[in-house]
Amino acid sequence: MGLSRSHHCGPPPNSVGSPISGDMPCNDHRLHAGGCVCLCTYPPRSPRRQMAKPGMLDCSVVCLLFLRVLRGTCAGPRRPAEPKHSYPARAPLCRKQPERPGPARPGPFIKGNRRSLCDSVRLRSSPFSPSLIAIKTPQLPRPVRRFLPASHGRRGGALRRPRGATDCLAHVFRRLDLEDLAASAPLVCRGWRRAAADPSLWRALDLRRDHLARFMPWSPLAAAFALRYGVATRFSLPGFLRLCLARAQGSADHLALPPLLASTADELQHISLQCPRLRRLALPALPAGDEARLVDLIPRWPLLEHLELDAKPSATFFPALAEQLGRHCPKFASLKTSGAVKPEDAAALATWLPGLRSLCLDRSYLPKQELLAILAGCRNLRELSARCCVGFDEGDEEIARRGARIERFDVAGSRAVDELEEDVMAGGGDGLCDSSYVDWARDGHCSQSQEERD
Template identity: 75%
Template sequence: METAVQESASAAPAPSWADMETDCLVHVFRRLDLEDLAAAAPLVCRGWRRAAADPSLWRALDLRRDHVARFMPWGALAAAFARRYDVSRFTFAGFLRICVARARGSAADITLPPLLASPAAELDHISLQCPRVRRLALPKLPAGDEARLPELIPRWPLLEHLELEAKPSSCFPDIAAKLALYCPNFASLKTTGSVKPEDAVALACSLHRLRSLCLDRSYLPRRELLAILVGCREMRKFSARSCVGFDDKDEEVIRRGARIERFEIGGSSRLDEFEDEMATGDELCDSSYVDVM
């Protein structure tokens, strides 16, 4: 009798992946890239399609990870869409909208590469469809699209971290004011560019509750740096590495930064020292290059 039971058990077919509970599939699918979730998993069977559409899989939309070449029209992802969905023209904007739609308003972390053909339209779409964003990283935007950021900020009341590849040249104080007014949990900013006196005032006054600030490879004059350090009393992490405008051995700067748990200013130099290095023809490595605006 025992032998018959064993033989019957051994003859039973192995459980099918298609029959796996949706919650289990969702847990497995968390290891997949976004393109696999969009263009591969949904086509296996109905169960996989249902699991791949779970909004929790689309809360973190990191579209800058790896290399932007994967979003090019000649890439594997475009080929997959053409083959499986009969899409004749693949665009990054289209893929972005698929990701946003799958998130169903739950996207909390969005990172965009510099591939937006119409940044204003896509940012407007994200601001309306993703009101629960907590972390947002944006590529360098055209001046006209930068100017729209202040009016979009109020649509992200839960925003905690903002990363701007290039600091907006004219509207940064307005952005800071809107962050202070509409985003009560905002605590972290990362950007690079020319820090003007009005920008330093905006950081020290509007964003004085910042806990983390990264200004690596910026033009950051000593006076503006000190104003930021004096005004942002709750800072726990500050980074201004490889900047131009102040000396990383400046005693007052070091004293002001001593209260900050993680204070990094290595590789920074005064403007005259930077100009001397350029005049000598010394080759500057990537980590020390600064675009002085």
């Protein structure tokens, strides 16, 4: 038998005519009337808490030895418990009975202990516990059993809230636009308000799609907010963003911001605090100061997988950004941006983000050397899009050869810089390239493929 069997006070279940009668505590208690804490304790506590009182260990060892000698059947404690919940003849401990007795307490145990030891004390000390009050009735185990289903029922009842209906409503709400979810649904009735407050509905916050029609002060949403929430003319996109983030309660994982925010710094700060679980982030063009800020905030989004920056941070900040992403975002796999790619940018990509699976540099100034460096550095790319770029030719054989291993490799519409533009480049540098070449490519030559993409 050994230590595998746990010991209960009172007669062991199978032993008919055991020397220990139900009216008495176990033998050990007679021995340690002053306070045996080890063998007849229930429910067993975690060893960690037990170890807090080292004195108990001696007692348990004594009891264990005693039991081994006395009975072959009941071989001792598996887990000695802390004295707080023990039932032996320690009056001061008994007085502190747990209010809800453990549901799985075995019958013989209750019978043996309660009557003989702590009856009166317990009744006085915890008058609210039904099972304990019931001890005075003749049949002992029954009230305990009656108590069990009742408590289970209550617990089950909590789970059986009007779940079916709310579940289906949640499915519908999940397909509802944020505007309707914010401005209409909560006002319909109480049930809808509860359902619409579910944080999981606010996880994907795409404030970019159709943002001009949806979030400008003259939009239906602003009118609805003015009418129903009394915000009059104060409706603003940052306010709506704050609202959405508050509703998401930290669960937002997809966020896309439109280029309308007056002060991106505040919003970035807010987002970094409110969205620790962010996986996909799309940001508008940032002022230089905010680019530096963004670099500092990256560690706050350890789950980040996809980053979309309408304008590539300048070569001052981009390498630092790539480094932060490589260091702090182990799942980072996809980057989309557009701007002038310098040799140091390409080197940073190859150094810090070699595991990148998807890269989009459409409408960038991307010299051939830089593209080749990226292709050589990021060996895990499965998708590379460099459409309508300036700096290499779409038909370039070397690039096509290097890109052949990538599943989706698209460089349509890209072309090398011609003589005149090269002159301008030589004198221009970063700023000129950003404004003239990229805009030129963005506006004029790529409208067709832009439409395709959208």
